[in-house]
Amino acid sequence: MAEHVILFTGPMGAGKTTAIESLSEIEVVRTEANNSERHIADKPTTTVALDYGEILIGAEEKVRLYGIPGQKRFDFMWAILKKRAKGMILLVNSDAPDPIEEMLSFIEEFRELYDRGGVVIGVSRADVVAGPTLGDYSDALERTNPDMVIPVFTVDPRNRDQMENVLLALIANIEMRAMFGMMTTEAV
């Protein structure tokens, strides 16, 4: 069976679990535990190991959706999953103290996915607070990788239509990038 692994990353409280719930066709497997960092995100539980959902494409193919822990102390999970991942949806909450810095820190952790164009940024809670503009996020990304244009969208992780758009934009970008990379290689 063909499988495509998509990671959902980002700081605690950005909406990773909710985003997977919006997309998954199976009941999402959630592993949560008490949140010991309520000074960062005021929710009673947070993702500790993994959230897992699926989208089936026919009988022989599926998209596996993995939500991985936002806290740095679980970064051993990141190393395992990023090797298998086709792409990553990085969610950041606009009302965090410095969402752009948080985005850049996750980008650095997942640099190999970023460098192959497999990242889309979703900015959640942008309708709640007047945080940085999408242009501010794009400008920061351009400084770290001037030759790449990473899609940055506002998202409501509860909105299935929006999350499908984010996922499809990620796949479209990965495939186009691969196609143009392949052409360059052939030309050489």
Place this chain on the structure above:
Amino acid sequence: MAVEVNQVAGEPASVSMGFPVTVGWTHAAMAVYSVLRLNTPVNLKMHIEMHSPLLIDFRHHAFSWSTPLEIFPVDAVHTGLETEPTSDAAPPLFELPGQDLDGLLWEMGINSFGGAPAYWLPPDERYRLTRWPNLTQHRHTMQQMQMMAVLGNTFVSTSELAKLTGADESDAQRLINALSLMRILTRTSAAPAAVVVAPTAATKRQSLFGRLRKRLGR
């Protein structure tokens, strides 16, 4: 042709831009492009038959209109246009935050020039995105999304973009017009021709994008 100009008493005189009564959005797009190029504080007020005035405050990259963009009137009859000089310190044209101007520019750009190049785009140029538009907030097709994935990764001409994605050239041009009006395209005549491989039935089958799109009913 007469141009309706309603001035607000006590405020700086509005200036008619010689805006004729027109159907559609081409002249409106030209007016917006002209104001954006000015880089000086100017407000715009558009009068459209059967709709309330459309107000644009460029300083705040915002607009106000009672007509929702979900029912954007493609064949709107424009009866007048006012430009109103303002200043950085002047109060906003309407209560902020208003609506994000990008949403209006997207609709305006897609629905103007009838699929021909916008007048400000010289021939024989290639384009590339400087950033993606906020697709979760703009009505779009999957083909437009695919075209933006091309534009995000390489310089292409309008015809190359159409061939690469299997789109009609007029649809590709509408997208280029919109992205250009939103000022998120860079363009050059110096970029080499893109290697164009038109999609075949086989490549479409191999595309996860195509299969997932079909699975999600899009």
